[in-house]
Amino acid sequence: MVLALAAAEFPQVDLAFHPQCFVEKGHFAGDDAVRLAALLDAANDPDIDAVWFGMGGYGACRIAADAAAGMGEAARSKTFLGYSDAGTILGALYRYGIGKPVHGPLAGDIKRDGGDEAIRRVLRYLSGEVVELETGLDHRPAVAFNLMTLAMLVGTELMPDVKDHVVLVEEIAEHLYAIDRLFFHITQQLEGAVGIRLGRISAVPENDRPFGSTEEDIARYWCEKSGIPYLGRADIGHDAQNAIVPFGITHHKDFT
DSSP, X not given: OHHHHHHHHOTTOOOOOOGGGGOOBTTBSSOHHHHHHHHHHHHTOTTOOEEXXXXXXXXXXXXXXXXXXXXXXXXXXXXXXXXXXXXXXXXXXXXXXXXXXXXXXXXXXXXXXXXXXXXXXXXXXXXXXXXXXXXXXXXXXXXXXXXXXXXXXXXXXXXOOOTTOEEEEEEESOOHHHHHHXXXXXXXXXXXXXXXXXXXXXXXXXXXXXXXXXXXXXXXXXXXXXXXXXXXXXXXXXXXXXXOEESBOOSSSSOO
16 A cells, blocks of 8 residues: 555655565564564665654564664655654664664554555655645754653663754553653653653553543652653654754644
8 A cells, every 4th residue: 555655646655565565474564583584675875765664663672782883874864754663673773873763653554544644644745845844843952762662761872962953752552641641750850851742542451440640640740840841742753743853953834
């Protein structure tokens, strides 16, 4: 479906899926060695301009350090775009100054309601067309992560320096008590961040009793407790409306 849409509407884009995308090994799209080799194949190919992650990337943490270490000169100017567990790769690349990490829809998001438009948004972005980015971006550098992914990154060798950054977070399929725990953890680790913006917290499982606070109450509570400003909502989430957020400084608010 993605290839058909690209061929029909973006003939200037030469889009290809690596064979690894269709491999299955337990929960993963191939074992660690297969996934690492595929990522390095694309990252180090000088004829490829961008790496667009097909799905969220379970197991990205298992290969991220080796991936960053194995990337050569061709990866330095390349765009890497995705979200969810792929944020582990994006964070590592941003930490080590490799390429242009970008939070944005996955190729697999075509299966979501409104997914066609999410695919179009990415293809416009990757082909250099005018694209509206996340509307709250300003002169301050920003990063965007799935909340669980960020909680796993902080304190590791892969965590980028977010001093003076606005940190956008979103989450799916976690109880509100887990969101509370995650905010407790990340707010202890984001020293120097200029603020947190809260994306969509979706598909929250029902608990045996109400948690007693909304997701925004939770974000405000831990931001106040840690001294990190809460900067309001963000247009990111596990859905087809998930906005594009380039890591770092966005020089133009509404186009690449």
